[in-house]
Amino acid sequence: MKISGVDIRPGNIIEYEKGIWKVAKTQHTQPGKGGAFMQVEMKNLIDGRKTNVRFRSADTVEKVRLDTKDFQYLYADGDALVFMDKDTYDQINLPADLIGDAAAFLQDGMEVTLEMYDERPISVALPEQVEATIVEADAVVKGQTASSSFKPALLDNGVKVMVPPHIGSGTRIVVDVYERAYVRKVD
Structure with a gap:
């Protein structure tokens, strides 16, 4: 679904320059001269790069809908974390850096939500x-x-x-x- 550049909000997942990005911060700016714009800080969900981009109201971006699936954390295996699909009992190994600093809070048996894009896990959400x-x-x-x-x-x-x-x-x-x-x- 297309949205205007000034309608971007933190937490949105958007497609930008052939990548999937999660919006971290936004700041609406209306300078004295020229049109208003939205300053957007975002992180690439595939490779982890961060960027700052200005979107004007005339710009449009594709808002991406991610599929979510419930998994259970099992254990750490080196630099990988092992999760189990709660429906099929299939196990999946994901790199620990996909979770970031929150990985320290993982506990055996903890229920987490994996966000999937094209059947590929791109982020893990722990309980708040x-x-x-x-x-x-x-x-x-x-x-x-x-x-x-x-x-x-x-x-x-x-x-x-x-x-x-x-x-x-x-x-x-x-x-x-x-x-x-x-x-x-x-x-």
Whole structure:
């Protein structure tokens, strides 16, 4: 489906210069002289390149619809990650860099969504939030107020996040996978 260059939004998948791109950021700009345009930062889903492009309202791009399929994460095999199709039980190996930094949050048996283009997986979406255990947390510094200060903590998956001062080692917390941020303590 064709869309105008100024209607591009973050998260859209578009076809541009014979490639498939995911839009990361957009900024609508209306200069004093000339027509308005949309400054678009996007990443190629096939080879990982990033680019910035200006689209005017007269420009049109093809918005791509990706097929999604539910898979289950099984295990890491070197630089590859092994997933299983939940319907057919077929296994698929994908490079770890397809997921990027979020790969640290993968847990055995985790359900993920693969986005497919022409039957080829091009991205893996993890759940927005996961539970993790704090293995190491700094001590509270005397005089800090609970409302404004956070302290660094190391999770069982090796990721560092900032947590409130009252959270200590051994505590299970919910973490936002993509922001790498503390959400709440597990009840």
